[in-house]
Amino acid sequence: METLPYYLTSITIAILLTLIINLFFSAINNRSNIESKKLPPSPPSLPIVGHLHLLKRPLHRGLAAITDHHGPVLLLRLGSRPVLVVASRGAAEQCFSAANDVAFANRPLLPSMKYLTHDYTTLAFANYGPLWRNLRRIATAEVLSTHRLTACAAFRTEEVRGIARRIFSDWNANKNDESSSFTKVEMKSRLFDLALNVMMRMIAGRKYTFSQGEGVGGSEAAKRFREMVEETFLLADSASNLGDFLPMLRWFDIGAHYTLYCPSTAVLTPSLSTAGAMETLPYYLTSITIAILLTLIINLFFSAINNRSNIESKKLPPSPPSLPIVGHLHLLKRPLHRGLAAITDHHGPVLLLRLGSRPVLVVASRGAAEQCFSAANDVAFANRPRLPSMKYLTHDYTTLAFANYGPLWRNLRRIATAEVLSTHRLTACAAFRTEEVRGIARRIFSDWNANKNDESSSFTKVEMKSRLFDLALNVMMRMIAGRKYTFSQGEGVGGSEAAKRFREMVEETFLLADSASNLGDFLPMLRWFDIGGAEKRMRKLLKEREELSQKIVDEKRRESEEEIKKEQTMIGDLLESQKQDPDFYTDETIKALAFSLLSAGTDTTSNTIEWAMSLLLNNPEVLRKAATEIDVRVGTDRLVEESDIANLPYLRCVFTETLRLYPGGPLLVPHESATELTIANYTVPQGTMLLVNAYAIHRDPAVWREPTKFKPERFEAGREEKGWMIPFGMGRRRCPGEGLATREASLLLATMIQCFEWKRVGEEEVDMTEGMGLTLPKALPLEALVRPRPNMIDLLSKL
Numbered sequence: 001m002e003t004l005p006y007y008l009t010s011i012t013i014a015i016l017l018t019l020i021i022n023l024f025f026s027a028i029n030n031r032s033n034i035e036s037k038k039l040p041p042s043p044p045s046l047p048i049v050g051h052l053h054l055l056k057r058p059l060h061r062g063l064a065a066i067t068d069h070h071g072p073v074l075l076l077r078l079g080s081r082p083v084l085v086v087a088s089r090g091a092a093e094q095c096f097s098a099a100n101d102v103a104f105a106n107r108p109l110l111p112s113m114k115y116l117t118h119d120y121t122t123l124a125f126a127n128y129g130p131l132w133r134n135l136r137r138i139a140t141a142e143v144l145s146t147h148r149l150t151a152c153a154a155f156r157t158e159e160v161r162g163i164a165r166r167i168f169s170d171w172n173a174n175k176n177d178e179s180s181s182f183t184k185v186e187m188k189s190r191l192f193d194l195a196l197n198v199m200m201r202m203i204a205g206r207k208y209t210f211s212q213g214e215g216v217g218g219s220e221a222a223k224r225f226r227e228m229v230e231e232t233f234l235l236a237d238s239a240s241n242l243g244d245f246l247p248m249l250r251w252f253d254i255g256a257h258y259t260l261y262c263p264s265t266a267v268l269t270p271s272l273s274t275a276g277a278m279e280t281l282p283y284y285l286t287s288i289t290i291a292i293l294l295t296l297i298i299n300l301f302f303s304a305i306n307n308r309s310n311i312e313s314k315k316l317p318p319s320p321p322s323l324p325i326v327g328h329l330h331l332l333k334r335p336l337h338r339g340l341a342a343i344t345d346h347h348g349p350v351l352l353l354r355l356g357s358r359p360v361l362v363v364a365s366r367g368a369a370e371q372c373f374s375a376a377n378d379v380a381f382a383n384r385p386r387l388p389s390m391k392y393l394t395h396d397y398t399t400l401a402f403a404n405y406g407p408l409w410r411n412l413r414r415i416a417t418a419e420v421l422s423t424h425r426l427t428a429c430a431a432f433r434t435e436e437v438r439g440i441a442r443r444i445f446s447d448w449n450a451n452k453n454d455e456s457s458s459f460t461k462v463e464m465k466s467r468l469f470d471l472a473l474n475v476m477m478r479m480i481a482g483r484k485y486t487f488s489q490g491e492g493v494g495g496s497e498a499a500k501r502f503r504e505m506v507e508e509t510f511l512l513a514d515s516a517s518n519l520g521d522f523l524p525m526l527r528w529f530d531i532g533g534a535e536k537r538m539r540k541l542l543k544e545r546e547e548l549s550q551k552i553v554d555e556k557r558r559e560s561e562e563e564i565k566k567e568q569t570m571i572g573d574l575l576e577s578q579k580q581d582p583d584f585y586t587d588e589t590i591k592a593l594a595f596s597l598l599s600a601g602t603d604t605t606s607n608t609i610e611w612a613m614s615l616l617l618n619n620p621e622v623l624r625k626a627a628t629e630i631d632v633r634v635g636t637d638r639l640v641e642e643s644d645i646a647n648l649p650y651l652r653c654v655f656t657e658t659l660r661l662y663p664g665g666p667l668l669v670p671h672e673s674a675t676e677l678t679i680a681n682y683t684v685p686q687g688t689m690l691l692v693n694a695y696a697i698h699r700d701p702a703v704w705r706e707p708t709k710f711k712p713e714r715f716e717a718g719r720e721e722k723g724w725m726i727p728f729g730m731g732r733r734r735c736p737g738e739g740l741a742t743r744e745a746s747l748l749l750a751t752m753i754q755c756f757e758w759k760r761v762g763e764e765e766v767d768m769t770e771g772m773g774l775t776l777p778k779a780l781p782l783e784a785l786v787r788p789r790p791n792m793i794d795l796l797s798k799l
Contacts, residue, residue, distance in 0.1 A: 040073050043069075043076070048079070051076040052078050073088065102128065112243060163190055189223070327356055331343055336772070340362050344693065360688065369697060378730075379405065381673055382404075383672045387670075392542045398588075398589070400593060420480060433475055434747065437748050461761060464613060464784060468610055471744075482556070482569040482572065483555075505541060507603065510775045513774040578590070607776060607777050612658040617758060622654065626651055639751065656725070657711065667774075668726070672687065673690065
């Protein structure tokens with residue numbers, strides 16, 4: 001399959017299935033997006049139109065009747081839009097509480113409102129953000145502040161007395177001889193003119209007009225203005241336009257709403273002239289009949305029309321030619337970072353792909369990546385895409401890496417940083433890392449000693465992948481739970497099945513978490529068929545992870561308070577916090593955080609060290625230069641310490657160059673735009689998934705000299721190339737484990753180079769084929785020939 005497009009077979013099946021059940025595409029798509037969560041109750045609905053047939057006018061009374069019958073909190077589906085209806089004090093207070101107020105601060109971007117709101121830029125309809133804050137500040141300071149209101153009290157008094165004067169004048173002109181007679185007056189226009197004149201004098205410093213009185217007999221301009229305002233609010237009714245809820249109908253402009261909205265229209269005419277006749281019928285009865293007929297006729301093109309209708313006249317990033325339904329999925333090849341790099345090399349460094357139903361922004365240039373994570377855009381890109389396949393792997397999107405930006409994520413990051421990854425914690429745990437690194441050196445020396453020939457100069461073959469993984473696992477376990485887990489080889493154990501299975505679980509987690517590993521994330525209907533069995537594998541993996549994580553938590557819970565306080569581990573501290581706040585510090589939260597740190601802190605670190613050693617074996621001159629530096633600056637009469645790393649600049653260059661060529665996350669962790677924003681002068685729509693190809697940026701020939709060559713010297717003082725690297729990401733979602741990974745990998749590399757001589761198993765270079773997954777593993781585990789350096793045998797034998 002390597003020479004064929006990555007998804008060729010699956011896409012063939014996808015197209016066939018889509019054509020067969022296309023009539024039900026919309027319903028299936030909606031249903032497949034509903035996760036197994038406790039959603040608000042919902043009355044029975046119809047296909048396509050949902051609950052539109054239940055609505056009656058006026059809308060507030062119609063909705064009140066529905067909530068009276070079905071409950072005060074309802075989730076309706078008005079065509080393609082989910083709508084939460086709240087008719088109780090308690091639920092309304094929750095909606096606008098401190099916890100939820102910002103989440104509900106946006107306005108729905110109803111297409112029909114584009115013209116009435118100047119492209120959604122008015123104070124009432126702008127989304128929550130810098131524009132709205134500026135508009136509100138201006139409105140408050142210039143018109144509605146207490147100071148302004150007090151200063152304008154005379155205006156209001158004058159206008160109120162003016163309306164009283166005009167009413168008195170009308171009465172005086174029309175009264176009979178008796179002073180007790182009454183005169184009929186029409187109040188609506190008078191009250192409107194009062195409000196208009198008050199606002200005009202505050203805003204522009206002049207009165208506009210009034211409709212009646214003082215011999216004028218009515219102002220046509222005031223009357224027309226009043227009609228315009230009334231029609232604006234009529235058209236702005238939350239459910240006045242079917243096209244907002246059934247997107248395909250916007251092409252037909254049923255009811256001529258868009259004609260009425262259009263700024264160039266000279267005369268506005270009422271759009272609901274039959275409203276009186278409709279009062280006794282369901283509000284949308286006639287229009288829904290038309291809608292259903294049209295939907296059935298052009299249903300084959302529903303998805304394409306829906307997508308097209310959502311694209312406004314904005315400058316979107318360039319996009320290669322795509323196929324119906326699947327979009328650009330057929331272009332993807334594995335490994336994904338290389339496949340995307342080939343696409344951006346051909347079409348440009350900033351692309352908007354459509355992977356099935358998901359828009360995906362692919363960035364492969366330094367400038368665009370910097371814009372994505374700049375101060376202006378960092379928060380907007382701080383969310384994670386809620387890929388359905390990740391629900392099981394991320395405890396329902398509640399892990400540190402995959403939680404959306406918000407209070408939960410901030411709390412998880414605070415805990416991870418304070419309990420594991422702070423500078424203070426890393427310094428306090430230096431002894432753990434030193435012990436584990438020397439442990440791997442001891443086991444390699446022991447294997448050599450057991451397998452060497454009579455000559456001390458002989459080499460022994462060792463497999464490094466499992467050793468490096470166990471090193472990283474034990475370091476993380478001791479920091480998180482206060483105990484070692486296991487190791488795979490050495491000291492007569494012969495391998496640990498538990499450690500092997502954990503390593504397989506982590507590898508499978510990152511393989512399944514690959515940004516494009518599951519077609520069901522992009523073609524929602526395929527989730528019903530679980531092509532490839534990905535969901536089944538995830539459920540099984542989740543069960544195993546739960547059992548392992550619960551075992552670790554239970555073991556720590558059985559320890560005494562004195563032991564927990566003495567060890568000061570993350571799980572121990574969280575169990576103590578659980579006593580104070582059991583609602584947040586649940587076992588589920590603790591397990592999710594523990595496993596996410598274990599996964600991220602083991603696989604990426606061990607992979608980086610494996611790549612570094614592979615590069616050194618293929619570049620023996622670099623290995624010799626690094627060994628010479630250690631011999632000169634540390635010596636051979638003691639083992640290298642973590643504190644020595646700062647004095648080994650060339651070793652740090654080796655580590656940095658390894659991260660340049662083989663970043664731990666070649667596409668970083670996917671981001672998603674929470675709002676519409678601009679990148680590289682292109683408009684990026686809200687809800688767009690972001691893939692930043694760090695692998696391609698690190699190998700950009702326009703930035704790096706000989707970008708594919710391993711040259712640690714490029715980072716030496718005075719010779720730094722003006723490149724740019726993001727192996728740990730950028731912005732507020734930057735990997736918090738950077739300090740730990742750097743310390744651990746640097747100490748391990750220094751120890752391996754100081755203590756042992758290394759060479760390749762054969763004459764051929766070490767295979768550098770890259771594996772697949774969210775991280776960047778070697779396709780083939782590293783095997784090498786090793787023997788202790790003669791002047792280090794004595795020190796190694798004492799370990």
